[in-house]
Amino acid sequence: TGLMAGKRGLVMGIANNRSIAWGIAKAAAAAGAEIALTYQGDALRKRVEPLAAEIGAKVVGHCDVTDATTIDAVFAEVERLWGKIDFIVHAIAFSDKDQLTGRYVDTTEDNFAKTMLISVYSFTAVAQRAEKLMTDGGSMLTLTYYGAEKVMPHYNVMGVAKAALEASVRYLAVDLGSRAIRVNAISAGPIKTLAASGIGDFRYILRWNEYNAPLKRTVTIEEVGDTGLFLLSDLSRGVTGEITHVDAGYHVVG
Ligand code: 0WD
Structure with a gap:
């Protein structure tokens, strides 16, 4: 029993x-x-397997979104296991660390393309496969950041990518809405993760948020998780194309 009873999804x-x-x-x-x-x-398999065991999740394989064959393989495995799915969570982004500091204007063509492929197009690539398995409707969720809306120090090309990702959420919401598939994003406040450690002066950004966010603190992955649960569940059945901020309110002052 529970809010998500009977629902199956890929994270x-x-x-x-x-x-x-x-x-x-x-x-x-x-x-x-x-x-x-x-x-x-x-390298990450060894970290993911014990976490999967903790929540009784299945590990369905290696996926590098720059290699479409690995996306196809993962969805083939999910189809074999379950036949259909109800939700997907896309929490993937990448940019060359050297360009997450200094000036945006210095972004190279190579890194721009790579950043857009991994951080933006991959959500659409995944949506294409997931649509076919969401035969009873579904919920798709991705992760974005305030740097899409306003210039944040050091976020640079990733801010441009997140703006494109947020636009894709809206276009996908329209394309998939008639099939009862909802598409939303969470705009999370800064959290110290592996990916975040690549961003210049990240500790300063955390501190700045603590001082200035309405709640006078940063957020946890559990707080983002609970809003994620809302967006994946039927509680949010009337919500699509939405960017939900889980940032201790920073976006109203920042
Ligand atoms: O402050 C933060 N941490 C915020 C993160 C604030 C707001 C948004 N986000 C976003 C990120 O931009 C990303 O879209 O949340 C999402 C998840 O990021 P995370 O939880 O902060 O970071 P992490 O735990 O490192 O997970 C991201 C993972 C990668 O990890 P690393 O650090 O090894 O790059 O994305 C995956 C990978 O597991 N990833 C890929 N997966 C498949 N194919 C690829 C790829 N090519 N590249 C990265």
């Missing part, structure tokens, strides 16, 4: 127990969802 983007995707997977599993997880490469 992509767990690197370790600090990952935002892990916060969402924990919340969904605790509410009764059955979960499948992917990992990126063998």
Whole structure:
């Protein structure tokens, strides 16, 4: 029993127990969802397997979104296991660390393309596969950041990518709405994860949020997880194309 009883979904983007995707997977599993997880490469497999065991999730294989054959393989495995799915969580982003500091204007063509492919297009690539398995409707969720809306120090090309990701949420919501598939994003406040450690001056950004956010603190992956649970569950059945801020309110002052 529970909010997510009978629902099955794929969670992509767990690197370790600090990952935002892990916060969402924990919340969904605790509410009764059955979960499948992917990992990126063998190094992360060793971290993801014990986490999967903790929540009774299935590990459905390696997925590097720059290699479409690995996306197809993961969805083939999910189809074999379950036949259909009810939700996906996409918590994947990447940019060259050297360009998450200094000036946006210095972004290279190569890194721009790579950042857009991994951090933006991959959500659409995953949506294409997931649509086919969401035969009873469904919920798709991705993760974004305030740097999409306003210039944040050091966020640079990733801010441009998140703006495109947020636009894709709206276009996908329209395309998939008639099939009762909802598409939303959480705009999370800064959280110290592996990916965040690549951003210049990240500790300063955390401190700045603590001083200035209405709640006078930062947020946890469990808090993002609970809003994720809402967006994945039928509680949010009237919500699509939405960017929900889980940032201790920072966006109203920042
Ligand atoms: O402050 C933060 N941490 C925020 C993160 C604030 C707001 C949004 N976000 C977003 C990130 O931009 C990302 O979209 O949340 C999402 C999840 O990020 P995270 O939880 O902060 O970071 P992490 O635990 O590192 O997970 C991201 C994972 C990768 O980890 P690493 O650090 O190894 O790059 O994304 C995956 C990978 O597991 N990933 C890929 N997966 C498949 N194919 C790829 C790829 N090519 N590249 C990265």
